[in-house]
Amino acid sequence: MSRQDSLDELRGLTRAFATERDWEQFHTPKNLAMALSVEVAELVEHFQWLPTGALDELDERKREGIRHELADVLLYLVQLADKTGVDLRAAALEKMALNRAKYPAAQVKGDARKYDEY
Amino acid sequence: MSRQDSLDELRGLTRAFATERDWEQFHTPKNLAMALSVEVAELVEHFQWLPTGALDELDERKREGIRHELADVLLYLVQLADKTGVDLRAAALEKMALNRAKYPAAQVKGDARKYDEY
Amino acid sequence: MSRQDSLDELRGLTRAFATERDWEQFHTPKNLAMALSVEVAELVEHFQWLPTGALDELDERKREGIRHELADVLLYLVQLADKTGVDLRAAALEKMALNRAKYPAAQVKGDARKYDEY
Amino acid sequence: MSRQDSLDELRGLTRAFATERDWEQFHTPKNLAMALSVEVAELVEHFQWLPTGALDELDERKREGIRHELADVLLYLVQLADKTGVDLRAAALEKMALNRAKYPAAQVKGDARKYDEY
Numbered sequence: 001m002s003r004q005d006s007l008d009e010l011r012g013l014t015r016a017f018a019t020e021r022d023w024e025q026f027h028t029p030k031n032l033a034m035a036l037s038v039e040v041a042e043l044v045e046h047f048q049w050l051p052t053g054a055l056d057e058l059d060e061r062k063r064e065g066i067r068h069e070l071a072d073v074l075l076y077l078v079q080l081a082d083k084t085g086v087d088l089r090a091a092a093l094e095k096m097a098l099n100r101a102k103y104p105a106a107q108v109k110g111d112a113r114k115y116d117e118y
Numbered sequence: 119m120s121r122q123d124s125l126d127e128l129r130g131l132t133r134a135f136a137t138e139r140d141w142e143q144f145h146t147p148k149n150l151a152m153a154l155s156v157e158v159a160e161l162v163e164h165f166q167w168l169p170t171g172a173l174d175e176l177d178e179r180k181r182e183g184i185r186h187e188l189a190d191v192l193l194y195l196v197q198l199a200d201k202t203g204v205d206l207r208a209a210a211l212e213k214m215a216l217n218r219a220k221y222p223a224a225q226v227k228g229d230a231r232k233y234d235e236y
Numbered sequence: 237m238s239r240q241d242s243l244d245e246l247r248g249l250t251r252a253f254a255t256e257r258d259w260e261q262f263h264t265p266k267n268l269a270m271a272l273s274v275e276v277a278e279l280v281e282h283f284q285w286l287p288t289g290a291l292d293e294l295d296e297r298k299r300e301g302i303r304h305e306l307a308d309v310l311l312y313l314v315q316l317a318d319k320t321g322v323d324l325r326a327a328a329l330e331k332m333a334l335n336r337a338k339y340p341a342a343q344v345k346g347d348a349r350k351y352d353e354y
Numbered sequence: 355m356s357r358q359d360s361l362d363e364l365r366g367l368t369r370a371f372a373t374e375r376d377w378e379q380f381h382t383p384k385n386l387a388m389a390l391s392v393e394v395a396e397l398v399e400h401f402q403w404l405p406t407g408a409l410d411e412l413d414e415r416k417r418e419g420i421r422h423e424l425a426d427v428l429l430y431l432v433q434l435a436d437k438t439g440v441d442l443r444a445a446a447l448e449k450m451a452l453n454r455a456k457y458p459a460a461q462v463k464g465d466a467r468k469y470d471e472y
Contacts, residue, residue, distance in 0.1 A: 002120035006207040013214055021221060022228040026285050029171030033162045034284040036191075037391055040158045041277030043198075044151045048270040049262050049466040053147030055203060067204050070195065071213035073154075074206055077191055080161075085173060086185050088192055089124040095189035096131055103139060110140040112403040144403050152402040155273055159395030166388040167348040167380050230285040238356035242443040249450055257457060258464040265407030269398045272427075276394045279434075280387045289383030291439060303440050306431065307449035309390075310442055313427055316397075321409060322421050324428055325360040331425035332367055339375060346376040 007088050010078045018079070029083045036076040043069035125206050128196045136197070147201045154194040161187035243324050246314045254315070265319045272312040279305035361442050364432045372433070383437045390430040397423035 004012075018024050046066050047053040058066065081088045122130075136142050164184050165171040176184065199206045240248075254260050282302050283289040294302065317324045358366075372378050400420050401407040412420065435442045 003123070005121070006123050006125045006210075010207075010210055010214075013211075017214065017217065020223040021226050023226075023230065025228070026230045030165040030168055031170075031284055033158075033165045033171065034280055034388060037155075037158045037162050038277045038281045038284060040151075040155045041274045044155050044270055045274045047148040047151045048267055048274060050148055052149075053151065053202070058202070063202070066202055067209045068213055068216075070199050070202070070204050070206060071209040073191075073195055074210050075213065077188065077195065081188050084171075084176070084181070084184055084188070086188050088188060089128075091185045091189040092124075092128055092192050093131075095186055095193065096128075096135065098186075099135065105138040108139050108141075110143070112141065112144045149402055152270060152398055156395045156399045156402060159392045162388055163392045166385055166392060239359070241357070242359050242361045242446075246443075246446055246450075249447075253450065253453065256459040257462050259462075259466065261464070262466045266401040266404055267406075269394075269401045269407065273391075273394045273398050276387075276391045280391050283384040283387045286384055288385075289387065289438075294438070299438070302438055303445045304449055304452075306435050306438070306440050306442060307445040309427075309431055310446050311449065313424065313431065317424050320407075320412070320417070320420055320424070322424050324424060325364075327421045327425040328360075328364055328428050329367075331422055331429065332364075332371065334422075335371065341374040344375050344377075346379070348377065348380045 005089070007078060010075065011082050014075055014079045015082065027079060027083065029080060032076055032080040032083060036073065036080060039069060039072040039076055043073060123207070125196060128193065129200050132193055132197050133200065145197060145201065147198060150194055150198040150201060154191065154198060157187060157190040157194055161191060241325070243314060246311065247318050250311055250315045251318065263315060263319065265316060268312055268316040268319060272309065272316060275305060275308040275312055279309060359443070361432060364429065365436050368429055368433045369436065381433060381437065383434060386430055386434040386437060390427065390434060393423060393426040393430055397427060 018027055043066065046058075046062055046069065050057050078088065081091070136145055161184065164180055164187065168175050196206065199209070254263055279302065282298055282305065286293050314324065317327075372381055397420065400412075400416055400423065404411050432442065435445075
């Protein structure tokens with residue numbers, strides 16, 4: 001039997017986690033969006049004084065912190081998508097297609113300016 | 119043949135997208151963390167003046183905006199995990215286990231205070 | 237003698253603080269912008285599970301935390317403005333004038349939609 | 355007659371602006387904290403792909419954008435402090451004193467690690 005897709009698996013686990021704790025009452029989309037932004041900032045905090053954040057600038061302790069924060073961001077993201085009825089994989093594939101059209105490789109190669117600056 | 123896991127699929131797609139545009143030079147972990155925080159804020163913006171953000175408060179236009187922003191957050195998250203060598207699924211499962219131990223259902227049921235406030 | 241303006245006073249104090257610690261090398265505008273976003277998230281964290289955050293929802297401990305985070309945000313904001321050569325008071329007055337023109341009171345009264353949704 | 359202090363002046367102006375538009379109903383501390391985080395992200399966006407954000411990396415258009423975003427951040431900060439009953443100047447001076455004690459110049463000179471890493 002093939003393994004369940006990661007995003008589906010995490011949706012199931014976060015639902016069970018919230019239900020068991022009766023925390024669904026706090027998990028409005030608005031509150032989850034705030035919680036997501038707080039977790040992202042905890043991730044950003046690890047990088048703020050580093051030159052680039054490349055692997056050789058990160059000691060073991062920092063790598064563990066980053067791993068945990070990346071996980072927290074994903075877990076809140078999965079819950080927010082669940083509450084707003086969004087299929088994350090489908091949405092990401094749709095957005096990749098839009099990005100490919102918006103930033104044609106031949107036109108933007110090596111240039112980081114935003115689309116609206118062209 | 120079973121479908122590739124979503125997170126692996128998106129990692130492959132984002133790698134190809136960046137390579138084709140020669141954008142890897144801009145994608146330091148630090149810059150990706152900043153970009154992630156910007157996308158999360160664009161998501162937060164949709165909810166900031168709503169009472170809760172529940173589905174019945176969202177019109178079609180807002181739902182589309184939210185779907186695109188959720189996708190952007192996931193895409194930057196996948197790229198940041200890739201650059202820092204983190205397996206997102208494994209990290210999320212590890213964090214869920216830590217959260218279960220940190221917030222025992224019997225103890226925190228219906229209470230949203232942070233762990234460190236207990 | 238009249239008291240120095242708050243924003244000028246804080247600019248002087250933050251400059252001295254950074255110089256005494258030889259921290260100016262870390263205080264690029266980019267890093268200060270990241271630090272500012274991290275402090276704002278620490279502020280957001282106090283409000284994320286509250287209904288509205290009105291004063292009667294805040295105990296003494298939370299009020300102290302909020303006061304400290306508001307201060308941190310202001311201190312990084314003052315430093316970032318200093319490094320980018322922006323007069324914060326003049327910029328705020330200029331922006332207020334733009335906002336008055338963009339959101340005429342008669343037209344937007346009681347309506348929180350963003351300008352671009354009109 | 356001496357000029358009014360900037361922070362007091364901006365508090366008065368933002369109060370009048372909100373009252374004239376009947377927007378106070380939307381300006382809960384929670385919503386203002388979200389709005390503040392969104393404005394900070396718009397500021398961060400200007401710096402995310404730059405090497406350091408120093409003045410010579412900023413063209414006139416970017417400097418104007420940064421000036422407006424710095425202003426927006428200050429204006430929401432003033433409003434949030436107002437709603438939570440915080441005197442921003444006093445809070446910032448209190449926090450500076452705490453920071454001086456927490457990071458003694460002799461001990462931290464030239465080192466950007468966070469206090470809790472010592």
